[in-house]
Amino acid sequence: MTSPGFRAAHPDDAEKAALLHADSWRRHYRGAYADSFLDSDVVADRRSAWSSRLAAxxxxxxxxxxxxxGLVGPNPDPGLGISGRRPPYPEVCAAAGYG
Known part of the structure; x- marks a missing residue:
């Protein structure tokens, strides 16, 4: 596995971002979100969010x-970090094997 590189997201990245984000939530947010939500179609929820975010x-x-x-993490507004570049969502990167 190589170190991740960064690029601007495009609307066609929404599906991959949704799959990774949903997997991350299911792994890391048990107890923070209701199991009934996490066991439902979280991918559809995240697909809607990422499709909207990347389309507009x-x-x-x-x-x-x-x-x-492939994709290891989305990062909305990367310029908001301490060093001028915030890392991708830590829980998403952890799901992909980073962090």
Missing amino acids: PANSMTAIAEDNT
């Missing part, structure tokens, strides 16, 4: 982290 960025930019295996 509204004065923001989403970066995608990728390595040689």
Whole structure:
């Protein structure tokens, strides 16, 4: 596995971001969200959110982290971090094997 690189997200990234995000929520948010929600179609929920976010960025930019295996994390508004670049959602990267 190589270190992830970053690029601007495109609307066609919504499905992969949704799958990774839903997997992350199911792994890391048990107890924070109701099991009934996490066991339902979380992918559809995240697909809707990511499709909307990437179709109409509204004065923001989403970066995608990728390595040689594919998408490892979405990062809305990457310029909000301490060093000027916030890492992708930590729980999403953990689900992909980083962090």
